[in-house]
Amino acid sequence: MIDWLLNRIRPENCIELQLLGSNHEIAALTERARSYTLKNFNSVAKTDAFKELPTNWLVDYVLDNDIEIEFPASKGEVNLFNLVKRWADANPTERADDFANVVIKGLRLFMISLTIKISNSIRFDNPV
Numbered sequence: 001m002i003d004w005l006l007n008r009i010r011p012e013n014c015i016e017l018q019l020l021g022s023n024h025e026i027a028a029l030t031e032r033a034r035s036y037t038l039k040n041f042n043s044v045a046k047t048d049a050f051k052e053l054p055t056n057w058l059v060d061y062v063l064d065n066d067i068e069i070e071f072p073a074s075k076g077e078v079n080l081f082n083l084v085k086r087w088a089d090a091n092p093t094e095r096a097d098d099f100a101n102v103v104i105k106g107l108r109l110f111m112i113s114l115t116i117k118i119s120n121s122i123r124f125d126n127p128v
């Protein structure tokens with residue numbers, strides 16, 4: 001059964017499979033699903049499950065050096081910022097502080113040029 005699940009990890013179910021593995025102490029499933037999430041982060045971030053991620057999981061993903069985002073790194077960090085903002089926008093009232101913490105703790109802001117930071121901050125219509 002575990003092998004069957006391991007071979008069916010997709011963007012739409014990887015978060016749920018990581019949770020299943022974690023809840024039932026199935027290390028192979030937990031790690032494979034987590035690794036899949038990191039390697040396919042842009043696709044996973046488009047799913048409904050991403051919007052429901054617990055804050056600590058999001059921080060864990062964002063802090064992991066194995067997360068695959070766009071290159072050059074400055075563009076990837078901007079993309080990551082926007083994905084974290086999308087997560088926060090799914091529940092803005094409850095996640096405003098969490099959003100700030102994820103950005104401060106997890107994003108490599110030094111990799112984003114000042115020009116990009118300014119132009120992106122101006123475009124936000126509904127800041128968290």
